[in-house]
Amino acid sequence: MPRGNADIIRLNGAEKHFGAVRALAGVDFHVGPGECVGLVGHNGAGKSTLMHMVAGTLTPDSGQIGVHGDTEDNYSVSRAQQLGIRCVFQELSLCPNLSVAENTRINHASLRGFGWRRKASDLIAAKLDEIFPGHSISASDIVADLSIGRRQMVEVARAFTVTQDRLDLVILDEPTSSLDAHTAGQLLAFVRRFVAGGKSCILISHVLGEVLRNADRIVVMRDGKVVVAAAASAFDRDRLVTAMGGAEARQKIAAEIAAAKPGASPLRVRARPAAQKDGTDLVACAGEIIGLAGLAGHGQTDLLLAIFAAASRAKAGIEVTAPVALVAGDRQSDGIFPQWSIAENIGIRSLARLRNGLLISPQREAELAAFWQKKIGIRTPDMNNNIFSLSGGNQQKALFARALGSDAGIVLMDDPMRGVDIGTKLEVYDLVREEAARGRTFLWYTTETEELDNCDHIYVFKNGRIVANLRRDELTEEKIIQSSFGDAA
């Protein structure tokens, strides 16, 4: 095979088992030079496992890996880096205690000796300027001080920096999940330029539009197998969803919401953002789903946290009339107890009900967990396994189960669906609407405009203030973008 147009990477019959769970069942996968491959599938379909193999962090139980036309027998992370293959993992892999420049150094063994810090700073700053013009990140910033969106920008830019090793293929696993529309656009435009320059990308995203618009070829995975692989032009949204085995289409949602019009119901939350100067309040009644929209980081999370705090201690300007539960957005740092089992992670919000005398009853805890495992479809052989044995989407489901299994009448959701596959999303949307119909109130901050379709009422935020207040039938993407970018009154 001539080396010039050899595949960058080719996996033949890759298999992987984790205990009793079969993550990959004989997958053939390849990426050629100068192409952007879109990879889609449910959580647990095996995408991450496959990508870990491409990046060298996991070795297949059986099957072959070939890079640039040569078979690799001892493939590893450092070998992958030498061969020009990098990966931006879904869980952020920056060291929060180090600066942006120091984090860059970690990925480049050659950045050492006198003046390494200067070189690392210049390298990452130049790449950030190239991908995200106007990014306002300094190389000396400590990563812990950056917002989750900026961390993701650093992580992406770092993957594209080049020192001595070649760079042929970058795997982007949910690269836009924490970015707002503006920066996500910048990144995807850069990816197109990168691919046009003869390099390759693998793009994993649950925002199907992103994949359809930017990939040259799309590979669909289901249950550890590749089910379809074809040119992107052969797909449209519906075909893609069908291939993934995604549940019903979105139209159903709209119809259901239209059918269930809530009448007058008791007030649950009345809240005014701290920065609000006019008299606008956010109002939520029992059984309503309220959307909080706008660009990322414009005060939506702050208001949710203020409401959460107001539930236990009275606070001026915020009225809360029922117990509150919060589904965190950054599940690794704010949601999960890493040492605990799935069942314990679910039960923590409901300890009062699980108590038997002074102690927690393991039996009741297991019952609660089993109920929600069934109801929300958490895919695991045993709820007593550690929470990290679950895939990302299933971890998020466990956090939903924690909130929905509690006595909370009000559920606050801080953009909980980022990086979750479409199948899981549709299941959770159904559940949210079902619970709302029973009288629960949801306050839902989301960066994905499509999710707002599930809401009865939408408040658009800008600079910590509510700038628009839309009913669902008034909602269009243009209106949200207009209010997010327009001058605040």
Add this chain to the structure above:
Amino acid sequence: MRPEMTAASLDAAARTSAERGALARARLLRGLLPALSLALVLLAIAWLNPRAISYFGFSLMLNLAIPIALATIAQMFVIAGNELDLSIGTFVGFVGCVTATWLKDAPLIGAAILLGSIGVYALLGALIHLRNLPSIVVTLGMSFVWQGLAILVLPKPGGKAPDWLLGLMAFKPPFVPFPIIAALLIGLIVHFGLMRTSYGVILRGSGGNPAALGRAGWSLLKTKIVLFALAGLFGVLSGMALIGITTSADANIGNGYTLLAIAGVILGGGEFVGGRVSPIGAVIGALTLALAASPLLTFMHIPPDWQVAANGAILIIVLAARVLISRKER
């Protein structure tokens, strides 16, 4: 390519510079806290007993600060890797006993024993990483091993420090007392090694996000071994410095150092997890503890029976101030 400056990105830029200013101020305040607490203790001493603020006074008050600072640095290396060393105190005692006996009588064998003990530390690091053992358990066990070995080497208090060591620790430089120069040197050298060099970044990163480091192709086994070996090295230096000052040894001489070292690291701005440590802060923390431990309390006429409790109270106050400032940071 010139970016179009939209209203949104201008806004974002304005917002971030304000945010960043606030964060930088809080960080600076937190960074200065160890120095502030040291200044506060010094002011109190100066107020209670002005004559103590002199070349001779500092030499005397900071007499034991050098071994404490070295033990604190040793502990800091272990904490930088998200572990805790409960054996550093008895290890310092063991080193002290070896220094006062073998190192004086048979320097080659003595040196070999001390080097070997650093090797044992490195092996502990490897064991903790490979078997995924909690460092608290392993080092707690080791603390009894070191204690037992110290008693075997020196069953009764005694021995004598080697003359070159006595000479070194009795060094009297002009103008600035030796303990202050030594503390500065220790702080600056370790700061350069851990905070400025490119491998120092890897060592701190192993505490910040070990998984990310592994994915980038670094060996976590090696970082743990290096961190523990450095802890062993500074433990040895601490024990030798201690014997250079006290001139003779006792198997229990270092027992109090375990908690002093942990307190020094935390006082100096370090955190138990996350690879957040500061060598200069740790040295300042050790100096503060050395001063607050007995000179300050003696000048305050607090009876020795109450000094340990008073020492604890000072720790609680400083650490509480740190928590308050960190909370403001968010």
